[in-house]
Amino acid sequence: MTGFLDLYSEKDTFLHRLDPRVKLLAVALISVLAFILTELLYLVVLLCFILLLLVLARSSYGKAFFALKFVVRFMILITLLWPLFDRSGAPVLFSIGPLDITEPAVWRGATSAVRVGCFATLWYILMFTTSQRDLVRALVKLGLRFDYGLALAISFRFIPTFGLTIESIKDAQRARALELDKGSILRRSRNYVSILVPTIVYALRTADTLALTLQSRAYGAFSNRTYLREIRMRASDYVAMTVVVLILLLPALAKYIYGVQI
Amino acid sequence: MIPRPDADSEDRVIFLRDAKFTYESGVEALKGVTLVIDKGEYLAVVGGNGSGKTTLAKHLNGLLRPTGGQVLVMGVQASTRTVAELARVVGYVFQNPDHQLFCRTVHDEVSFGPANIGLDGPEVKRRADRAIAVMNLSDIRDRPPLSLTLGLRRRVSIASVIAMEPQVLVLDEPTTGLDAREADELMAIIRRLNDEGTTIVLITHEMKLVAEHANRVVVMMDGKVVLDSDTRGAFSDLGLLRRSKLLPPPVTQLAHRLSQIGVSKDILTPQELVFELTRGDDQ
Structure with a gap:
């Protein structure tokens, strides 16, 4: 990397x-x-x-x-x-x-x-x-809807996590003798399916859990939210x-x- | 004394000689590990989080290459072989089955590995069928693996690795998230594989599993092997285990407490403790 x-x-x-x-x-x-x-x-x-x-x-x-x-x-x-x-x-x-x-x-x-x-x-x-957090905070302060700001912050936050998961998925498939750069183009693209499917499934599961986590922390329960750190x-x-x-x-x-x- | 690589016996499947590994971030995960694994062993690698046990395991099939020292698999330098080549000899089951399941049916999933190592159609089918039978998955062979329960998903992921018929099977925390019954079933199958000659390397911090199944325990701490002994010996030094952030199973802890009335400290199972205590009554 x-x-x-x-x-x-x-x-x-x-x-x-x-x-x-x-x-x-x-x-x-x-x-x-x-x-x-x-x-x-x-x-x-x-x-x-x-x-x-x-x-x-x-x-x-x-x-x-x-x-x-x-x-x-x-x-x-x-x-x-x-x-x-x-x-x-x-x-x-x-x-x-x-x-x-x-x-x-x-x-x-x-x-x-x-x-x-x-x-x-x-x-x-x-x-x-x-920091990404400050950047998002500034954008929200400048009038970006908090939902979008949060979505932006979460996507920043999950980039490294996703990177690690994809590495782990690659390793898991290589341990099953997958060789990503070998064979014809058709074979190679088929090989990538074995990385893509677990990645997408992981993303969907994460999104689901994240939605529940946000709800359980009363996200969106009150329209007038306050902030811990005001800039x-x-x-x-x-x-x-x-x-x-x-x-x-x-x-x-x-x-x-x-x-x-x- | 560090054994020399050329003093190689027939039974030696894996040999790490002063293996060191430093991650790109500068973290020294292995600080010189020497370890010999013989054919047919049931070895548990234990240690706290961050002790280097997973890093060690990833060296066994070439996912990581030592930055110092040597790793020999079946007497051959692992660094000269690709992961795909090593996968025929050393199967590695990842902790999270969802990191590898992607096919439409269990049968397809299990066939993926054997097909990758270039076997022909009938042989792929024979091995997949055998792996499915071994892991008791025959009833669900046409079901989509991603919609199964975690216990079954883990069994599918193990089947998909043993279908390559490796001589060594590395299992990273195979019972995480399983209930007691699922875990027992899984461990019984793994025991059977070991009885049939597969070398098992179990990576875990679940000491109950170690006590009940492993024949040999390697305790890791801070990237080094601090103890390498048979299972009984491993549980006699409570201080060392505690320093390694490990706790022996409750029955062994109880035996240690009871040692002042003459109970031996190397009790591994409740049955042994009962036997020890009732024998005491007779005297």
Whole structure:
């Protein structure tokens, strides 16, 4: 198994303490900023700022490496593929057969790659510093129906459990001499039935039990539910919110009111 | 002294030599286990939760590969064989039968394993029929296994493993969730398999099962074997068992309490205690 089932790790940094709603806002606004910026240089500056945040979030090297591996691969892919499909502009740098690789297209590719890098890294920082529970709490606070929030929280919660069960099912079938990657395509897909059926049965049984558990804990008995942990905006959250708004607002003003090329 | 792998006897089916295993998460589950299992033994591997007994069992059919030391199955390095190849020799019944049942009928379910090891049609049928007969499932051979009771589902899952006719049968907590009668029936069948020559490795923390069925007990604690003896010997050291988070069956505990009036401490069954006490009266 390679991936991390839960990206969040418990730390005590200002990014961890920040109200999750402010973090969601920050991701949204800084993403908009990445859209507004068109000059490669400024985008690189923005990416550096985001990477600085990643460092400040003190995410473990393992997780940061895991996350950046995908981001960097994706960025390289965009840079390489963009000029192949965008052939406008001059001068032509070189031609491969009928393909003309133009200089502006190469720059546009790099710009888009950095932009995507900004988006992805922002999301990773959010996931590194916000527990799934807080994220759901923030969404509910922002107006998501509690039922949907709970459903979301439960599905997050069960991802690792499901992963383990599927591993166990695979082991149980391998102990019956099942070889998943052997034989014809027909044979292989038949083999996967032996994993799929127990998995689905397990999922249905779990859902059934879960429904009973929720009911036995009076879920939905009262329409007006209260919360054990309320998330509340503190002074520092308002400061952070103001900073985030300014980070978007100032460059936007410069560009659209004063016509500065950024 | 650690026996050498080449000093191999005919009867030795499984040989772990200083086997170590560390999970990816860094948890050291086996810290050097040396264990010899001979043909026809009825061995119980006991220990508290997290003592490494299931990790140990998963090495016997190659589901896990030792990160240090060796595992030999029938004198061959297990690491050179696939799980499918080892499954012919070592059958492993998982604790939860629902992790493996998927077919439309009990008969199909039991045929899955033999078909996987590449046997031809008539042989698959012969083995499936035999396994169904052994596990007393003939009446329900055409029923869908997923709709049976837990006791029957567990019997189907065992049938589906013994249909491959392995020489060693590993059972992980086979009586969990069964009532007393279902458990007794199941253990009687397993005893019969052992009498017919199948080596049984029972993983459990149900000490009553161990006392009544196993011939040899391996106690595990913190990834190490802390005791390897015959069943009687295993129950004489209460302190060691307690440290291993185990409790002997009530009748053995009672015998320990009665030892001051001359009852021997290695009582395993109520019958033995009665015999011991009435013999005392005669004197």
